[in-house]
Amino acid sequence: MVLNTYSDLNAVQLDVLKELGNIGAGNAATALSAMLDHPIGLSVPEIRLLSYQEVTEALGGPENRIVGILLSLEGDMSGMMMFLLPEAFAHMTLNTLLGVSFYDFSSIDEMGYSAMKEVANILASSYVNAISLLTGMRIQITVPDLCIDMAGAILSVPAIQFANVSDKIIFIADEFICGEERAESHILMIPDVISLEKLMTRLGVDR
């Protein structure tokens, strides 16, 4: 089977991706609990193939201000991974991690930025480790880069990069639960199609 775009993925392959997402999210919750020194619960992640338009809507519209954190995948898998965190998620992690309460995005300082990048680093590693463990692929992630701006503007970065590959992307929605607080996080997995094909072959679902 030749994959040309993400839309060529069949039902079995999508299920495999969902399972990878489940394992990754489980790892992520464990890692986040350890980092925040606080039990973190997790709802069953939802994994879908969405168009950029649909992702933008899921994030509260193009002008909604969110945190975007971008990492590149290198090694046996290349592509991008992007975390899209709403204000509530940034609140939850920063308040627990740094013990400071911040009111809105403009009150985040340098310390807050590095803390958020570190959280993204841990979450990304959790997902990547899940894939590595199951497939034996060696995958490295680059230093995360952070941007707080309109959801649509942030999404334009992966949209442009993969415009010639696919109009749809793999969208993972998690809900982390920390005490009374609940916070959604969204992850875009954007491997290039060659990497995706490799992944499917390794997992024995290449046809």
Place this chain on the structure above:
Amino acid sequence: MSSTVTVGISDLNAVRSPDVLVTYALGSCVGICLYDPLNRIGGLAHIMLPSSIDSGVKSDGYKFADTGITLLVKKMEQMGAKTPLLKAKIAGGAQMFASITNSSIANIGQRNVASVKNMLNRLNIPIIAEDTGDHYGRTLYFYTEDGTMKIKSVSRGEWLW
């Protein structure tokens, strides 16, 4: 009464005065406003990529600076606009992630702007206002009543061109 027409990503549209065109959250994409002040016809294109030639994939022309601008001019001509009268205002082309190391991602906004300028130059359409580059997202409103372009950002407020 004027109505407002939304232009999506890889999309374009043209309207007559006093209608307003809007495109939301330009990141590295570029918004191109063209205006015929005599016939008071305005057009807006939201392009994602610099050139249809190096894309290798045959897809819709609205996505690219070169083909998108040509198609917008054509659409405006069909509505009665005169190409020699057209003036341009452009916005967007930001580098959203400031410290990204991958150069093909880092430069894309800049390359989009360069391609837009090149195309407008070839069509002899002068650029009378430009709000491009930097590291933030922009929403663009284009008022065809007088050709004003309004830029809105989440962290810096809004201003007129």
